[in-house]
Amino acid sequence: MPKCPECDADVTVGVDAVKGEIVACPDCGAELEVTETAPLSLALAPEAEEDWGE
Amino acid sequence: MSSTPTVGVLLSRVRVEEKLLLEDLERRHVPSKVIDDRELVLEVERKPDLGVDVVLERCIQHSRALYALSVLNTWGVPTVNTFEVADICGNKLLTTMRLIRDGVPTPRTRLAFTPEAATAAIEELGYPAVLKPLVGSWGRLISKVNDRDAAESILEHKDVLGTYMHSIYYVQEYVPKPGRDIRAFVVGDETIGAIYRSSDHWITNTARGGKATRCPVTPELNDLCVRAARAVGGGVVAVDVLEGPEGPLVNEVNYTMEFRNSIDTTGVNIPAKVVDFVLETARKAKQSEE
Numbered sequence: 165m166p167k168c169p170e171c172d173a174d175v176t177v178g179v180d181a182v183k184g185e186i187v188a189c190p191d192c193g194a195e196l197e198v199t200e201t202a203p204l205s206l207a208l209a210p211e212a213e214e215d216w217g218e
Numbered sequence: 219m220s221s222t223p224t225v226g227v228l229l230s231r232v233r234v235e236e237k238l239l240l241e242d243l244e245r246r247h248v249p250s251k252v253i254d255d256r257e258l259v260l261e262v263e264r265k266p267d268l269g270v271d272v273v274l275e276r277c278i279q280h281s282r283a284l285y286a287l288s289v290l291n292t293w294g295v296p297t298v299n300t301f302e303v304a305d306i307c308g309n310k311l312l313t314t315m316r317l318i319r320d321g322v323p324t325p326r327t328r329l330a331f332t333p334e335a336a337t338a339a340i341e342e343l344g345y346p347a348v349l350k351p352l353v354g355s356w357g358r359l360i361s362k363v364n365d366r367d368a369a370e371s372i373l374e375h376k377d378v379l380g381t382y383m384h385s386i387y388y389v390q391e392y393v394p395k396p397g398r399d400i401r402a403f404v405v406g407d408e409t410i411g412a413i414y415r416s417s418d419h420w421i422t423n424t425a426r427g428g429k430a431t432r433c434p435v436t437p438e439l440n441d442l443c444v445r446a447a448r449a450v451g452g453g454v455v456a457v458d459v460l461e462g463p464e465g466p467l468v469n470e471v472n473y474t475m476e477f478r479n480s481i482d483t484t485g486v487n488i489p490a491k492v493v494d495f496v497l498e499t500a501r502k503a504k505q506s507e508e
């Protein structure tokens with residue numbers, strides 16, 4: 165099971181996860197990005213920048 | 219080419235919305251291709267060979283969306299939304315000017331270029347007034363200016379600490395609203411659903427904790443929102459409406475709309491409606507080529 169790069173908690177990711185998907189760490193709440201699906205790897209998602217939005 | 223177009227989904231991150239859109243495409247067996255804007259290189263001198271018939275733009279960064287759409291549209295690649303819509307909706311002043319041009323009611327707005335002129339504009343509108351950055355989302359860096367002391371302080375901070383874009387002062391009247399505003403989803407010529415966003419805070423964005431409940435789409439609301447959508451160039455947009463004392467006012471139009479909190483609330487399959495529109499856009503583009 166992949167670990168949260170921020171707090172080292174175990175992070176459960178759905179089997180249908182896709183590369184680029186954002187998941188939240190259940191322990192520390194950090195936003196994590198699925199960087200690879202096989203094998204599964206997680207990285208901290210980038211912080212919001214000024215022109216982010218909808 | 220097969221009759222089913224291949225849909226490119228241009229994105230930065232696969233958030234809930236992008237996942238729902240990709241799932242809808244897959245469910246319908248529509249060929250799709252994820253285009254990650256972090257890996258994209260556009261050779262601008264020729265038509266981009268992305269291997270897709272239409273591009274659904276879902277970038278989280280306005281600048282990336284804007285410039286990618288500029289290249290794609292210049293070369294005739296159909297996109298949802300278009301460069302024009304991204305350009306207008308990504309800038310609050312340009313949006314305001316389109317709404318005014320088309321007679322869509324919107325809050326009274328002033329534009330100024332120096333802190334002194336902005337102070338005069340705020341005093342003319344009256345306290346409280348609202349200062350907004352031209353570019354930005356999720357209610358960030360929006361200030362409710364309650365008195366002259368606050369005005370001078372905020373304007374000095376923007377002048378000294380901000381980039382030059384923060385010294386273009388966009389000042390709006392504060393519209394007293396009943397603890398909520400309306401977010402309406404427009405696809406093409408139809409308002410497909412709407413929510414109320416309620417909050418004790420004057421900023422009601424759901425990204426900032428506003429609570430979503432269903433808002434009925436009356437013929438009047440549909441008409442107002444479709445007119446607002448057309449004013450900015452049309453497509454798939456989310457229109458923010460304030461219920462002012464003298465009637466509804468269109469506050470903003472968003473071109474890469476977030477809808478995760480609105481599917482259950484409205485009972486409308488928003489991603490399916492978006493995909494319908496994308497496929498229709500591809501078909502129309504194909505027809506006009508032939």
